[in-house]
Amino acid sequence: MALYNREIKLSEAIxxxxxxxxxVDRLGIRxxxxxxxxxxVCDDRGIDPDFFLSVINTFLDEEYFPVNARGTxxxxxxxxxxxxxxxxxLRVQLPxxxxxxxxxxxxxxxxxxxxxxxxxxxxxxxxMTESLRYDDEVLFPALSSGRxxxxxxxxxxxxxxxxxxxxxxxxxxxxxxRGNYDANLCTxxxxxxxxxxxxxxxxxxxxxxxxxxxxxxxxAF
Numbered sequence: 001m002a003l004y005n006r007e008i009k010l011s012e013a014i015x016x017x018x019x020x021x022x023x024v025d026r027l028g029i030r031x032x033x034x035x036x037x038x039x040x041v042c043d044d045r046g047i048d049p050d051f052f053l054s055v056i057n058t059f060l061d062e063e064y065f066p067v068n069a070r071g072t073x074x075x076x077x078x079x080x081x082x083x084x085x086x087x088x089x090l091r092v093q094l095p096x097x098x099x100x101x102x103x104x105x106x107x108x109x110x111x112x113x114x115x116x117x118x119x120x121x122x123x124x125x126x127x128m129t130e131s132l133r134y135d136d137e138v139l140f141p142a143l144s145s146g147r148x149x150x151x152x153x154x155x156x157x158x159x160x161x162x163x164x165x166x167x168x169x170x171x172x173x174x175x176x177x178r179g180n181y182d183a184n185l186c187t188x189x190x191x192x193x194x195x196x197x198x199x200x201x202x203x204x205x206x207x208x209x210x211x212x213x214x215x216x217x218x219x220a221f
Contacts, residue, residue: 003061006039006049013038013056019198022092023059026084027052051077058209059202065209078211079140085203086132093199094125097192104185112179117172121193124165131158143215155215156207163204166197 004013010033014020021031033041042049051073057064101121105114139155173190 003057003064004038004053006042006053007037009035010038010041011035017060019202020056020059022088022199023056026081026088027055048077054210055081055206058206062205073210073214075143075214078206078214079143082135082203082207082211083140086135089128089196089200090132093192093196094128097121097125097189097196100185100188100192104182104189107185108181109179112181113177114179114181117169117177120165120172121169124162124169127158127165128162131162134158155211156204159200159204159207163197163200166193166200169193170197 010024010029014024014033028045028047029041036044038053039049041047042052054073101118105118108114170190170193173186173193177186
């Protein structure tokens with residue numbers, strides 16, 4: 001069952017789930033929505049409310065599966081959303097972790113294993129950046145031009161691996177961090193990594209439950 005429908009106030013949804021903030025921005029909605037319902041906000045901005053609701057419900061609810069995906073979604077809309085998501089990772093979330101990690105190491109001395117953790121993060125970052133580059137240079141142009149002969153591995157699997165590595169990095173911090181370090185900056189790094197992991201996990205559901213059925217449906221014709 002969907003968490004949200006057209007009659008719910010968008011402000012209530014955002015206040016209940018702050019993780020929706022970057023999602024509604026990717027969908028073309030800025031803050032200052034007043035007390036308007038989701039349907040009213042979408043109508044006012046020319047956004048398909050069914051697409052909007054399916055994205056946010058898929059993003060929030062592990063059990064939710066959009067019904068009639070092929071009737072609600074198009075390759076064009078889904079690729080546009082994923083492009084904005086990738087840009088957010090590349091321009092906001094990864095640089096934010098980079099800055100926090102550098103500050104943490106610069107201010108924590110040498111008697112710790114932070115360099116090892118940063119090396120693991122940098123390897124993960126490189127893999128994620130490569131997946132983002134593949135999307136923007138290969139996958140999305142192919143889908144947008146109607147060449148939909150792509151595999152689930154190219155569309156989803158790489159991001160699943162990155163999600164697992166982000167989880168591992170958090171595990172390393174929680175259980176294996178050693179030595180002296182700046183506690184406040186360490187919290188900033190872990191919080192930023194957790195935010196990226198959560199966003200990526202939720203967005204991987206969108207890839208699996210929305211993008212892949214669209215690709216399969218298109219290739220069936």
